[in-house]
Each structure stands twice: as C-alpha cells, then as structure tokens.
Amino acid sequence: MNWKEIYSNQAENRFYFQGKPLFKEYKSILKFHAPGIAPVEDETGWYHINILGEPIYNERYKRVFGYYDGLSTVTDFDGNCFHINANGQRVYTENYAFCGNFQEEKCVVRDFSNNYFHIDKNGNRIYPENYKYVGDFKDGFACVKLSNGHYKHIDSKGKFLNDKEFLDLGIFHKSFATAKDEYGWFHIDTKGNAIYKERYLIIEPFYNGFALVTDHDNKKLVISETGIIILHID
Numbered sequence: 001m002n003w004k005e006i007y008s009n010q011a012e013n014r015f016y017f018q019g020k021p022l023f024k025e026y027k028s029i030l031k032f033h034a035p036g037i038a039p040v041e042d043e044t045g046w047y048h049i050n051i052l053g054e055p056i057y058n059e060r061y062k063r064v065f066g067y068y069d070g071l072s073t074v075t076d077f078d079g080n081c082f083h084i085n086a087n088g089q090r091v092y093t094e095n096y097a098f099c100g101n102f103q104e105e106k107c108v109v110r111d112f113s114n115n116y117f118h119i120d121k122n123g124n125r126i127y128p129e130n131y132k133y134v135g136d137f138k139d140g141f142a143c144v145k146l147s148n149g150h151y152k153h154i155d156s157k158g159k160f161l162n163d164k165e166f167l168d169l170g171i172f173h174k175s176f177a178t179a180k181d182e183y184g185w186f187h188i189d190t191k192g193n194a195i196y197k198e199r200y201l202i203i204e205p206f207y208n209g210f211a212l213v214t215d216h217d218n219k220k221l222v223i224s225e226t227g228i229i230i231l232h233i234d
Contacts, residue, residue, distance in 0.1 A: 001017060001051050003032045003034075003035075003036035003037075003051045004032070005017060005018070006022065006032050006038075006051065008029055008030065008031040008032065008038065010028075010029060010030075012025065013025055013026045013027060013028060013029050014026070014029070015029065015032075015038070015053075022053060023049070023053035024042075024053070026040045026041055026042050027041045027042055027043070028040070028041040028046075029041070030065070030066055031066070032051070033066035033067045033068070034067065035067070035070075035086060036050060036051050037049070037050060037056060037066075037067055037072075037086060038066075039064045039065060039066060039072070044060045045060030045061055045062065045077075046060065046061045046062065046063050046064040046074075047059065047060055047061065047064060048064060048067075048072065048088070056086070056087070056088055057084075057087065057088025057089075058088075059088060061074045061075055061076055061077070062075045062076060062077045062079070063075040065101065066101070067086060068101040068102045068103065069102035069103070069104075069105055069121065070085060070086060070102075070121075071083040071084065071085060071091060071102050071107075071121060072084055073099040073100070073101060079097075080095035080096070081095065081096045081097065081098055081099040081109075082094065082095055082096065082099065082123075083099060083102075083107070083123070091121065091122065091123055092119075092122060092123020092124075093123075094123055095112075096109045096110060096111055096112075097110045097111060097112050097114070098110040100136065101136075102121065103136040103137050103138065104137040104138070104140070104156070105120060105121050106118045106119070106120060106126060106137045106142075106156070107119050107120075107121075108134050108135065108136060115130035115131070116130070116131045116132065116133050116134040116144075116145075117129065117130055117131060117134060118134060118137070118142065118158070126156070126157065126158050127154070127157065127158025127159075128158075129158065131144040131145055131146065131147075132145040132146065132147060132149070133145040135171065136171075137156065138171040138172060138173070139171075139172050139173075140155060140156050141153045141154065141155055141156075141161060141171065141172050141177075141190075142154055142171070143169045143170065143171060146165070148165075150165040150166060150167065151165065151166045151167070151168055151169035152164070152165055152166070152169070153169065153172070153177070153192075161190060161192070162190070162191050162192035163192070164188070164191075164192030164193075166179045166180055166181060166188075167180045167181055167182065168180035168185075170205065172190070173205040173206065174205075174206055175189065175190065176188065176189060176195065176205070176206055176225065177205075178203050178204075178205060179192075179194075181199070183199040184199030184200050184201060184216065185199065185200045185201070185202060185203040185213075186198065186199055186200065186203065187203065187206070187211065187225075187227075195225065195226065195227060196223075196226060196227020197227070198223075198227055199216075200213040200214060200215055200216070201214045201215060201216050201218065202214040206225055209224065209225055210222050210223065210224060210225075210230060211223055211225075212233070218234075219232065219233075219234045220232075220233035220234050221233065
C-alpha cells in the first residue's frame with residue numbers, strides 16, 4: 001500500500017484507501033507525509049501512525065504535526081515544543097514555546113522569552129541573533145523582523161542579504177520579493193533595489209513573469225517584471 005494513495009477524510013476523522021476505510025475512527029487526524037507517517041489523536045493523546053495504522057512510538061503528546069525534512073514538531077502536555085525523528089526520538093534537549101516545520105533543513109523556533117531564531121536539524125542555532133519574528137527559509141533566504149520593527153532578508157548562515165530595511169517583506173520567489181515602504185508595496189531584487197518606481201496597495205509574487213497588483217484606487221492590474229502594466233482587470 002502506497003502512503004501517497006491514502007486519503008485523509010478530516011470531516012470523518014478516518015483514512016481511506018481505494019474507497020475503503022482504514023484503521024479506526026480517530027478524534028482528529030492529519031494527512032500522511034513522507035516517509036509514510038500520519039499524525040492522529042485518540043483518547044490517549046496525539047501520536048504518529050504508519051501505513052498499517054500502528055503507532056510508531058509509545059509516547060503521547062498534546063499535539064503533533066507532520067514530518068518535514070524527516071522531523072516532526074510535537075508539544076508535550078506541559079506546553080514544551082521540540083522535534084522528534086521518524087523513530088519517535090527527540091533530536092535535541094532544548095524546549096521551546098513554539099516550533100515550526102523544517103524547511104531547507106532549518107526551522108523557526110520561539111523561546112520562552114519570545115525571541116525568534118532558526119535552528120538546524122541537530123537543534124543548534126544557525127546564528128546568535130534574536131529577532132521579533134522570523135519566517136521559513138525559501139530558496140536560501142528568510143525574512144526577519146528587527147527590534148526596530150523593520151524587516152530584512154537573511155541568508156542560510158544568518159547574514160543579512162543586503163543593507164536595505166523595509167516596513168514589511170515577503171520571501172523571494174523566482175529572484176524577486178515583495179516589499180513595503182511608506183508609500184506602499186512593490187517588488188525588489190536580491191540587492192534590495194526596487195525593480196520599478198510605482199507603489200501599490202496590494203501585490204502578489206510574480207507568476208511566470210507577471211504579477212497581480214491592486215493600486216491605491218483599488219483597481220486590479222497585471223504588471224510585468226519591469227513594472228509595465230500589461231492588463232487592467234477592473
């Protein structure tokens with residue numbers, strides 16, 4: 001049985017394979033993730049099962065999530081968050097107030113003093129700085145919120161990508177990121193430079209060379225990667 005063919009019906013809290021129900025009915029379920037493991041909840045708590053419906057470890061948690069890069073976030077009944085491997089073993093001793101999912105072998109965590117930073121798959125910090133918030137890594141870069149409330153990009157070693165700060169910031173997608181200054185939203189390159197002069201109320205990332213934007217009159221437009229208006233939607 002291929003785990004990718006197991007369907008999770010979260011309305012019924014049951015799993016199905018080829019139209020037939022599997023295992024038992026749970027209190028809550030999440031879908032199967034590689035390497036073929038699913039989070040479930042019953043009267044004993046949350047845990048993970050394999051494609052045979054068998055628990056892969058004996059522990060029970062307040063909450064568990066899917067596996068990403070081979071590791072899963074769990075929360076124990078005291079509110080401590082940490083990561084376990086596919087055998088159910090803790091991969092580091094530190095407890096956190098929040099753990100994200102590993103992306104590009106790095107993960108967002110928040111300590112009990114509300115500091116955000118990233119750790120590697122061994123639980124080690126990848127840089128010494130603390131931030132007000134950090135986002136997932138995507139294509140080698142992540143957004144971080146500084147103590148002054150502004151945003152910057154960091155690279156996989158925690159170094160600033162450039163010397164630019166912004167009022168808000170998005171991840172890089174196909175070499176461009178969304179950014180906001182006092183005049184509105186726009187797109188930037190990896191040097192932090194605006195790729196056009198206009199500012200918008202709302203923008204989306206570029207999709208195959210074009211982006212949907214909303215101007216300050218609430219008109220929707222499609223622009224090119226050079227900022228040229230290609231189409232008026234409204």
